[in-house]
Structure formats: structure tokens, C-alpha cells
Amino acid sequence: MARQRRDEDRLPPLFALVHPGLESVAADEITRDLGGMVRKTDRGVVIFRVPVLDESVLLLRTVEDVFLFAWGTDALTYRAVDLKSIQEWTESEVDWREMVRLHHMVHRKPKGRGTYRLVTQMIGEHVYRRMDAGKAMAKGLGGKLPPGWVPASENAGFEVWLNIRGSTAFCGVRLSERTMRHRAYKTEHMPASLRPSLAAAMVRLAGATPGQIVLDPMCGAGTLLAEQIELAKLRREGRITTWGGDLEPNALRAAVTNLQKVGPTPLAQWDATRLPLPSAAVDRVISNPPFGKQLSTPEEIGPLYQKMIRESNRVLKPGGKAVYLVSEPELLRSAIEPYGWYPERMLKVRILGQPAMIGVWQKPFA
CATH class of the missing domain: 3.30.2130.30 (VC0802-like)
Structure with missing residues (x-):
């Protein structure tokens, strides 16, 4: 052998x-x-x-x-x-x-x-x-x-x-x-909460640099934001600002508890399809939007992606990047196509027992 x-x-x-x-x-x-x-x-x-x-x-x-x-x-x-x-x-x-x-x-x-x-x-x-x-x-x-x-x-x-x-x-x-694998900071969890190692991979793929602003518009228990803060600490290259929010009050309470263990992050209750943020305000968007089976009907996922991407395109700076973990990559591509984002990298994974995709996209500079 x-x-x-x-x-x-x-x-x-x-x-x-x-x-x-x-x-x-x-x-x-x-x-x-x-x-x-x-x-x-x-x-x-x-x-x-x-x-x-x-x-x-x-x-x-x-x-x-x-x-x-x-x-x-x-x-x-x-x-x-x-x-x-x-x-x-x-x-x-x-x-x-x-x-x-x-x-x-x-x-x-x-x-x-x-x-x-x-x-x-x-x-x-x-x-x-x-x-x-x-x-x-x-x-x-x-x-x-x-x-x-x-x-x-x-x-x-x-x-x-x-x-x-x-x-x-x-x-x-x-x-x-x-x-x-479980992280000391993550004491509060939400259903289908993102694995920290998966969140860490998404943060690395986003590649934020010191002085930039990273947004998670559907932050859940705050795992993506926590991993971004922890990576910046490890590299000791300079501060990266993190913003987050979620529509669900329970998710925000979990995020507040988890994030207070790693560093300050402004959090807000908001609708990710109507963000209270100025245009071209952030350098990176990193998000794990709901999978189809987490919504009341699977048919909702397409319209959700369209509204989510439209708003992300508005708040993302020219040349900025977005990293999404989704279970319906074709629907995400359809939502992104009108804005001309360039696909940099696609990784196939499995989440909740079903195939999913991590996609890295760059918004055009002009």
C-alpha cells in the first residue's frame, strides 16, 4: 500500500x-x-x-x-x-x-x-x-x-x-x-448559525485592508463580523471598521453578546433591502443571506436576492468587493448581472446538508 x-x-x-x-x-x-x-x-x-x-x-x-x-x-x-x-x-x-x-x-x-x-x-x-x-x-x-x-x-x-x-x-x-472550531466568543447561537471556520474563510476571501469598512447587512449572531475583527487583530496591520445589522431582534441580541467579547461594532435593526446608509459608503460586503428553506416559501429567495443586491450595489464603493454564501447561486448571478459585477472566485461547499456556493464579486470602478 x-x-x-x-x-x-x-x-x-x-x-x-x-x-x-x-x-x-x-x-x-x-x-x-x-x-x-x-x-x-x-x-x-x-x-x-x-x-x-x-x-x-x-x-x-x-x-x-x-x-x-x-x-x-x-x-x-x-x-x-x-x-x-x-x-x-x-x-x-x-x-x-x-x-x-x-x-x-x-x-x-x-x-x-x-x-x-x-x-x-x-x-x-x-x-x-x-x-x-x-x-x-x-x-x-x-x-x-x-x-x-x-x-x-x-x-x-x-x-x-x-x-x-x-x-x-x-x-x-x-x-x-x-x-x-467553536470559538470562545460564540456563546449565543441562532438557528442555522454560520460555522466560524466558514465565516473566517469568507472574511479572508473578502480581503479587507486597514482603513476600510466591512458591512454584514444580515449579521445574524455576528460570526462574520467577529471573524473580521479577530483577523485584523492577528495581523496587527491596522484597524478595519465593521458595521452590521439584522431584521430580527433575537439575532441582534445574540450578535451584541458575541461581539462584546471581541471588539466594538455598530449594530442596527434594519431591513437589508433598505439600508439606512449613504451610497458608496462601504468597501466590503460579506453576507450569509437566508437559504431558501429558511424562508416561508422557496419562491421568495429570487426576489430577496434582487432587492439585496440592488441595495448592496448602492452602498458598495466602486471597486469594492462582495462575498456571499448562498444555496441558489444561479439566482444570485441573475440578481448581480444587471450591475456588471465581476466574478473573482467561486467555491462549492455544503451547508445544512445541501450544496451551496461562496462567491467573490467585484463591483466595477466606473
Whole structure:
């Protein structure tokens, strides 16, 4: 079987799990913000190296989780023989003492008795069960972890994950924690609230620069605005002004609570199709408008897009950009066409179990 091995003379590779469709955005963040080198991308996975292994890997915002790479394969057979291979690779292909040492470079060594947790995720039709794959990994790990460590069902200090997707599998030591994907600031949620990593990707795609104004006219729980503020803080390049609003009072209350943890943002209750803003007032519009099934009837989505784009075109400066996450991209294109916006980038993702599109558009300069 074709396996990806780590170089013993260097730091091992890392891999990140990302929302499928956002691999290129995550790769850009790893390269630009960490100084890393991306080795390979696959659906939902980015494999990379970093020059220095420390807490900076936990600052990534467009990924869901980050791991030390233990072993990987792209040639699973879907048959029971895979279980023997999983056990053998886990047992013989990894220096687990070194993995523990590297993990302690990011997380402090526990003062008391160490705890560990084994996690297995599996997608695809295999003759064996996820539980069987997990048992095979556990057998391979037998006697490899420090003596005295005890298993824990949650909040373990050391986690080993096995991720199987069809013929591909990755095994690694988890470096990230729950706050990487869930964010400490997001304590208030709304139905169908945007995932923070997805919002972070949209913010990066918008590419706002210091001194510019970013608007989310349908801000919901404020996730897009929070990610814009947090990105500006990380880059330390200068202040970016954020404005937001929503028609729903409950959404605004959630946004106020979430945003007070990251920074000041003017919020208003308004109709995104009739914004109380002057023309050509903002440099970027970033928005996750309602999906068709979130409205009372799916037929409402087309007219909503038309009114939303007409108003966004009015408040957006010439040369400004807009980033939208929508479930009906053709309807969005039809709404944008009269204004001559240029499509810069389109990324296919899945939201709420259905296909969706992140579109990046630029308004003409004249």
C-alpha cells in the first residue's frame, strides 16, 4: 500500500481538517500566516509543514482541527485486511514517544496523571465498522503511551484520531482544542448559525485592508463580523471598521453578546433591502443571506436576492468587493448581472446538508 512517511530528521508534517471546499483558503492561511509549506490537499484535508512547532498552529481560523501526522494511506481496500494494516502502521510506523514530546511543545506536560482518548471517524462503505477500525488502532497503540496514563471519555490531555474517508486514512495526534472550531466568543447561537471556520474563510476571501469598512447587512449572531475583527487583530496591520445589522431582534441580541467579547461594532435593526446608509459608503460586503428553506416559501429567495443586491450595489464603493454564501447561486448571478459585477472566485461547499456556493464579486470602478 502507498503510505506517506514522515522524515525522521525533521519535524513531522501536520494535517488540518477543513470544511470541504475550503482547502485552498486554508492552504493560503497556512502559507501566509504560519509561514508553512503545503504538501498536499485532499477533500477536507490539508497536509503541511511548519518551520517551528509551537502554539501558533492553534491560531489558524479557517480549519476545524490540527494534528501531528502519524501515518497515512490512500490505498485502503475497504476489506477486513485494512484492520491488520491499521494496527501494524500504528504500532510500527510511529515513534509515539516523539509524538508525546512534540505534543508537549504546544501543550504543557500534565502535572498529574496523564489522560488519553482515541477517536475514530469513518466515511464510506467498508466491510468493517468504525468501532473495528478504532479497536485496531488501539491494539497498535498498546504499550506505546507513557505508563500510568489513563483513558478518558472527554477532555483528555492527549488525543489520537483515526480519520477514514473511503480509500484514504489519516492517523494523528490532535493539537487543537474545542475552541478552534467553536470559538470562545460564540456563546449565543441562532438557528442555522454560520460555522466560524466558514465565516473566517469568507472574511479572508473578502480581503479587507486597514482603513476600510466591512458591512454584514444580515449579521445574524455576528460570526462574520467577529471573524473580521479577530483577523485584523492577528495581523496587527491596522484597524478595519465593521458595521452590521439584522431584521430580527433575537439575532441582534445574540450578535451584541458575541461581539462584546471581541471588539466594538455598530449594530442596527434594519431591513437589508433598505439600508439606512449613504451610497458608496462601504468597501466590503460579506453576507450569509437566508437559504431558501429558511424562508416561508422557496419562491421568495429570487426576489430577496434582487432587492439585496440592488441595495448592496448602492452602498458598495466602486471597486469594492462582495462575498456571499448562498444555496441558489444561479439566482444570485441573475440578481448581480444587471450591475456588471465581476466574478473573482467561486467555491462549492455544503451547508445544512445541501450544496451551496461562496462567491467573490467585484463591483466595477466606473
